[in-house]
Amino acid sequence: MEKIIELHSIIKEFDGERVLDNIHLDIYDKEFVTILGPSGCGKTTTLRIIGGFETPDSGECYFDGKVINDVPAHRRHVNTVFQKYALFPHLNVFENIAFALRLQKVPENEIIRRVREMLDMVALRGFEHKNVNYLSGGQQQRVAIARALISQPRVLLLDEPLGALDLKLRKDMQNELKKIQQRTGITFIYVTHDQEEALTMSDTVVVMADGKIQQVGTPIDIYNEPINAFVADFIGESNILDGVMLADGRVRFSGKEFVCVDSGFEKNEPVDVVVRPEDVDFVAPEKGMLTGVVSSVTFKGVHYEFIVDIGGFKWMIQSTDFVDQDEKIGLSIDPDAIHIMRKSEYSGKYGDYSSFSDELDALSDANTVEEEL
Amino acid sequence: MKKFFSKGTAVAAPHLVWCVLFIVAPLLFVLYYSFTDTSGAFTLENMQSLSDYSDIFLTTIEMSIISTFGCFIIGYPLAYFISRSSEKQKKVYMVLLMLPMWTNLLIRTYSMMAILDDGGFFNTLLLSLELAPVHIVGTKGAVIFGMIYDFFPYMVLPIYTAITKIDHRVIEAASDLGCNGMQIMTRVILPLSRSGIISGITMVFVSSISTFYISQKLGGGTFELIGDTIERQFQSPSTYHIGASISLVMMILILISLAVMNRFSDEEENSAARSRIGK
Numbered sequence: 001m002e003k004i005i006e007l008h009s010i011i012k013e014f015d016g017e018r019v020l021d022n023i024h025l026d027i028y029d030k031e032f033v034t035i036l037g038p039s040g041c042g043k044t045t046t047l048r049i050i051g052g053f054e055t056p057d058s059g060e061c062y063f064d065g066k067v068i069n070d071v072p073a074h075r076r077h078v079n080t081v082f083q084k085y086a087l088f089p090h091l092n093v094f095e096n097i098a099f100a101l102r103l104q105k106v107p108e109n110e111i112i113r114r115v116r117e118m119l120d121m122v123a124l125r126g127f128e129h130k131n132v133n134y135l136s137g138g139q140q141q142r143v144a145i146a147r148a149l150i151s152q153p154r155v156l157l158l159d160e161p162l163g164a165l166d167l168k169l170r171k172d173m174q175n176e177l178k179k180i181q182q183r184t185g186i187t188f189i190y191v192t193h194d195q196e197e198a199l200t201m202s203d204t205v206v207v208m209a210d211g212k213i214q215q216v217g218t219p220i221d222i223y224n225e226p227i228n229a230f231v232a233d234f235i236g237e238s239n240i241l242d243g244v245m246l247a248d249g250r251v252r253f254s255g256k257e258f259v260c261v262d263s264g265f266e267k268n269e270p271v272d273v274v275v276r277p278e279d280v281d282f283v284a285p286e287k288g289m290l291t292g293v294v295s296s297v298t299f300k301g302v303h304y305e306f307i308v309d310i311g312g313f314k315w316m317i318q319s320t321d322f323v324d325q326d327e328k329i330g331l332s333i334d335p336d337a338i339h340i341m342r343k344s345e346y347s348g349k350y351g352d353y354s355s356f357s358d359e360l361d362a363l364s365d366a367n368t369v370e371e372e373l
Numbered sequence: 374m375k376k377f378f379s380k381g382t383a384v385a386a387p388h389l390v391w392c393v394l395f396i397v398a399p400l401l402f403v404l405y406y407s408f409t410d411t412s413g414a415f416t417l418e419n420m421q422s423l424s425d426y427s428d429i430f431l432t433t434i435e436m437s438i439i440s441t442f443g444c445f446i447i448g449y450p451l452a453y454f455i456s457r458s459s460e461k462q463k464k465v466y467m468v469l470l471m472l473p474m475w476t477n478l479l480i481r482t483y484s485m486m487a488i489l490d491d492g493g494f495f496n497t498l499l500l501s502l503e504l505a506p507v508h509i510v511g512t513k514g515a516v517i518f519g520m521i522y523d524f525f526p527y528m529v530l531p532i533y534t535a536i537t538k539i540d541h542r543v544i545e546a547a548s549d550l551g552c553n554g555m556q557i558m559t560r561v562i563l564p565l566s567r568s569g570i571i572s573g574i575t576m577v578f579v580s581s582i583s584t585f586y587i588s589q590k591l592g593g594g595t596f597e598l599i600g601d602t603i604e605r606q607f608q609s610p611s612t613y614h615i616g617a618s619i620s621l622v623m624m625i626l627i628l629i630s631l632a633v634m635n636r637f638s639d640e641e642e643n644s645a646a647r648s649r650i651g652k
């Protein structure tokens with residue numbers, strides 16, 4: 001596969017505040033790439049630099065191997081689906097979608113044919129003459145996608161396109177977008193702060209925090225081999241423990257020694273140890289590698305979610321087996337369920353569930369969503 | 374008392390009295406004078422004699438159209454320019470734009486004469502640059518210039534408001550889809566500032582068509598606009614009746630032009646409504 005977009009040492013500051021800090025990123029042709037990160041980490045700014053709406057303070061943006069820093073937005077083969085759609089309020093659905101073709105002076109009968117094609121693709125047949133101001137959020141979204149795709153750009157940028165939709169509609173649209181991307185073979189660069197969305201849709205996930213790229217990889221890589229405590233915590237749930245690498249394949253944490261599959265660390269190097277909540281099995285206390293006391297149980301439908309106190313550190317464990325609160329239990333962890341990470345600036349900030357409550361989590365989620373809107 | 378006046382009427386009463394005194398009563402007077410002679414008897418003579426003034430009517434309409442057009446040509450780019458500048462600059466430009474409006478029309482007109490007169494500032498400047506002086510005051514051009522100078526803030530303000538209301542992301546979307554600067558202007562900004570253009574044109578046209586005084590001074594007494602004619606008629610009681618009937622026709626003219634402009638802005642909403650119903 002060929003690189004279509006390369007970001008090279010991109011730095012961008014707003015009012016003296018560094019928003020993008022030395023961004024390096026290669027994006028390959030026909031890929032579905034997701035930029036994932038918390039609100040305010042610089043995702044939109046990255047996208048706007050690719051789209052031509054911001055110029056980096058330093059660094060280069062390449063398209064097909066050529067620097068495009070000075071190419072204005074209207075001459076880039078990159079189209080955008082904006083966060084709040086930004087449809088033309090004075091044009092109806094048909095004219096919104098036909099906009100790019102009219103600029104290119106495409107003959108009328110071809111415009112009609114291609115707009116129809118687009119309307120079919122986004123399931124809006126029959127909406128041609130509707131006023132866009134009276135469409136629902138989901139319908140406006142589809143018009144925005146059709147409008148951006150009709151001129152067959154090489155790259156489509158999507159900035160939290162599903163952020164304003166309700167959950168059910170969001171799931172449907174995720175599937176549709178993925179299908180559209182596969183059918184058209186257009187490179188999608190998709191921005192979201194929703195990790196589940198990123199994992200289900202993407203070929204490649206780019207995790208960002210604080211204006212820096214933390215990790216780039218396939219969804220499976222990112223989930224199974226997070227590079228630091230931030231990524232481990234941001235993608236799914238993680239118990240992150242302080243540990244020491246004793247030797248290749250041997251790590252010590254929670255006061256015990258464990259066999260693991262990681263190697264290449266120095267002897268006695270301090271490390272972060274990640275254990276995913278679903279990778280822990282309950283056993284009888286006397287058989288457990290670790291023992292602890294269940295401090296809370298929540299029923300989650302498919303499984304139960306436990307907070308277990310192990311020597312003062314609260315673990316989150318998910319299991320289909322039921323254990324009652326205050327019961328003493330043993331834990332068994334397979335070597336390949338233990339993931340070792342080098343220490344980073346994020347060590348110690350994440351992965352401890354001592355102050356965890358579902359309610360708080362839901363609350364902070366709602367806050368992020370609001371900020372995005 | 375309670376039976377006759379609800380609370381609502383009581384609150385509206387001062388407003389109602391005001392309306393009757395200052396809007397309805399003058400209108401009735403105009404109507405009355407238009408169709409009576411000096412003795413107070415009903416007559417259509419005033420109306421019939423209006424044809425003597427048809428030339429002045431036509432000149433007035435022509436010059437109003439020219440000045441409205443001129444205001445638009447100067448006002449639109451200016452409104453666009455102001456809307457693009459920083460918040461701080463916007464405030465400065467707004468004050469500069471309003472400043473002349475705070476100055477009395479009389480003083481403004483006199484200073485304009487002082488500048489444009491044959492021996493005025495402008496011609497002195499031309500002479501000192503060894504250029505031929507231009508006779509300005511007393512020409513149609515001078516009057517149009519005066520009208521544009523006086524009325525163009527009324528064009529700029531509504532257009533400026535309309536342009537500032539345009540969502541910046543829509544403009545970015547247009548450039549994203551391939552619009553260069555000029556195409557953004559013609560395909561997005563102009564159509565989306567249409568309501569402002571319509572109110573600007575209406576305000577300037579209505580002000581222009583009822584212009585007087587400016588035309589007397591800058592026109593150098595060589596010709597008059599319909600506003601001047603009306604003024605002259607009302608200076609002697611014997612011609613009140615003619616003056617009233619010209620005013621009546623003016624009012625009707627203005628109403629017609631308002632209705633026409635309204636049509637333009639309605640069209641937008643109508644097409645929106647039509648598509649809402651599905652056709």
Ligand SMILES: Nc1ncnc2c1ncn2[C@@H]1O[C@H](COP(=O)(O)OP(=O)(O)O)[C@@H](O)[C@H]1O
Binds near residue numbers: 040
């Ligand atoms: N035009 C701007 N002027 C000033 N600050 C900005 C501007 N655009 C973005 N920022 C700041 O840059 C940071 C990153 O913004 P953004 O890229 O929009 O983040 P994200 O899309 O990840 O939420 C934020 O702190 C935001 O306030």
Ligand SMILES: [Mg+2]
Binds near residue numbers: 043044
């Ligand atoms: Mg954003």
